[in-house]
Amino acid sequence: MRKSWFTVVALMLSVMLALTACSGGNNKEPAASKPAASGAASEAPKSDGKPTKIVFWTFQELHQKYYEDMAKKWNEKNPDKQIEFEGSTFPYDDMHNKLLVALQTGVGAPDMADIEISKFANYLKGTPQLAPLNDIVEPELNNLVKSRFDIYAKDGQYYGIDYHVGASVIYYNKEILDKAGVNPDDIKTWDDYKAAGKTVLEKTGVPMTTLETTEQWSLWPLIAQQDGDFLGADGSVTLDSDVNIKTVQYMQDLIKEKIAIGTPGGFHHSEEYWAFMNKGGAASIWMPMWYMGRFVDNMPDLKGKMVIKPMPAWTEGGARSAGMGGTGTVVTQQSKVQEITKQFLAYAKLSKEGNIEIWKQLGFDPIRSEVWEAPELKEANKFTDYFGTDIFTMLSGVKNEIKPVNIGEKTPAIIDAVKRSVMFRTLNDMEDPAKVLKEVAEEVRAQ
Amino acid sequence: MSKPSSTATAKAPAPRKTGFLYNQRYAPYVFTLPFVLTFLIFFTYPVISTIQMSFQEVLPGATKYIGFKNYENLFNKHYYRAIYNSLIYTALTLVVLIPLPLLFAVMLNSNKLPFKNFFRSTFFIPALVSIVVAGTIFRLMLGQSEGAIVNQIIGLFGFEPQKWLADARLGMIALVLMATWRWLGVNIIYFLSGLQSIPHDIYESASIDGATTWQRFMKITVPLLKPVTIYVLTISIFGGLSMFIESFMLWSGNRSPKDMGLTMVGYIYQQGFEQNNMGLGSAIGLSLLGFTLVLNLIQLKVFGLFKKED
The missing domain is CATH 3.40.190.10 (Periplasmic binding protein-like II)
Known part of the structure; x- marks a missing residue:
């Protein structure tokens, strides 16, 4: 009797093994890389x-x-x-x-x-x-x-x-600006930027910039520069503040006047955008410093043509950067x-x-x-080969102007709402910024 | 210890009918045990655990019961949108992925078609391609620039370039297109196997009686394929309602603008993982389970599958 028990148990175990191995097929995620299981198994330091x-x-x-x-x-x-x-x-x-x-x-x-x-x-x-x-x-x-x-x-x-730090900066395509006769150092405020954009559009037919319609990087530094943010310091939702509405309105106006277009592919990390920008599709883009790597890796044809400058300020002498991402x-x-x-x-x-x-x-x-x-x-x-050697000279110049952002418990929810709803509805569907921001802010508040 | 004893068992003469394995009372349990165990561990336990979590706020070190709050939170526009998308997608895939493969299967089954095997394998290959790869390629093909391949193709017919993934209707078309490309071959295989089990004599006698090809198709092929059709319908409903990765890949993340590609599973993923709200995620999951159950019960009832075999 005992012996047959062994057989039964052995049989069961092997069948179980076979079955569970089959059900492994349910796991649709691709095996990303090396086994991850070893996690907590790391052992305490040994004296040997x-x-x-x-x-x-x-x-x-x-x-x-x-x-x-x-x-x-x-x-x-x-x-x-x-x-x-x-x-x-x-x-x-x-x-x-x-x-x-x-x-x-x-x-x-x-x-x-x-x-x-x-x-x-x-x-x-x-x-x-x-x-x-x-x-x-x-x-x-x-x-x-x-x-x-x-x-x-x-x-x-x-x-x-x-x-x-993720200091946000603006990357200009010098070649396009030169064609339009615009000097990037003369662009001090966002009003200057808009005016310069108009010139670039008239002289070269190329839009001044692209604005993300499915991510937050085009908007976030602009509002952070003015101490506006998605959340307040206490974590409350401030998405629908006047500063934010005014800023989204500014962005929408850029698109209406064709100075900016919606980013091809929706965001600045899409293959479509890289191909577009690499061919000289737009004259500038504002993104954090860490975006340099994307230029070097994904837009090789712009080598030597791009210059990095502090972002325009909203008022003369205002902050010219924000710490992003x-x-x-x-x-x-x-x-x-x-x-x-x-x-x-x-x-x-x-x-x-x-x-x-x-x-x-x-x-x-x-x-x-x-x-x-x-x-x-x-x-x-x-x-430095790509952008020139004075990257940090420029950055040291804005060292005390890098505005922080507020992060709180609602950050994942609000970023998600900005990505899926706010940017797309205001910059693609051209809905009224005030209405959209109020509506979305209320929704996130209620969560 | 155990090794010699087990070899001894293997070599020992087969136990008498009184042995455990031959015991008529226990044997059925023993043989079903592996399945029962797998079912209990990998299905029943997670379901119970999901039900429990759907009444909780799940946080490390601070999990607590919050009554029906998760279910109350369900009623919002994202949830409705997810249901809407999932249902529309399921309906559209049914409309496309049942008649079309049936037609193709009949054609592939005909003796008049040359290169049959070539077509069969060509139709089937997409099913072997990983969704991740297929989704990425579809995303690039459906780009919004004039140079993107789909825009080039519709350009040949005089259409303007479209922003495929930035419009709710076009986005849905893209999803159905991808599903068709991917699952057509699989459904063809089902129908082909069904077709091959229909005896040839029935067609012969029908044509002797003067039935046209169309009549033979409608009166013989379609009714006799009913079991296969029901099977395909059932799995297509499951497939449609559980769709997620296609949308995830097409919009490079679970982030389609204005929720145009948000499905019910996508909403579970968004709430449960992306926003660390496992409780709400569980509640959505259970509601999806409910939906699928009801839909399938209705469907099985309509097709009379609960009736006894005649």
């Missing part, structure tokens, strides 16, 4: 000199490469605290969902992960499952751009460290090696050395603003 394993998830391959390189440098400097860095890159949505579920359920999270700013609030709901980073951030805070840390904070605890690297509560992970993170992203590498490797404007003047930032690289 074995390197500590740090598991990292991101949605941006460049970030993974950056950390891998920094891990090598760390190991050279710290022979007694060796680490084994294991990074994985997933598609954007995939990674955020996986991480959210892992944190929610309490198993399977990596030691360290990237969270994009518009998703960050999701991870701060309830009791944050992330480790506070105050012990590494606070000693350095004087050298850092503080507003870039506030956006990842809750109740006085800092949970994320950004890669960059961002990705915070976090350390999870589930990690069993939090201490060494934090130390490594501080080395990679807070130290002077790390911040110089961030510019060299990623082309971002580092969050440690003292390095902006460092000679290393003037050295030639693929970005």
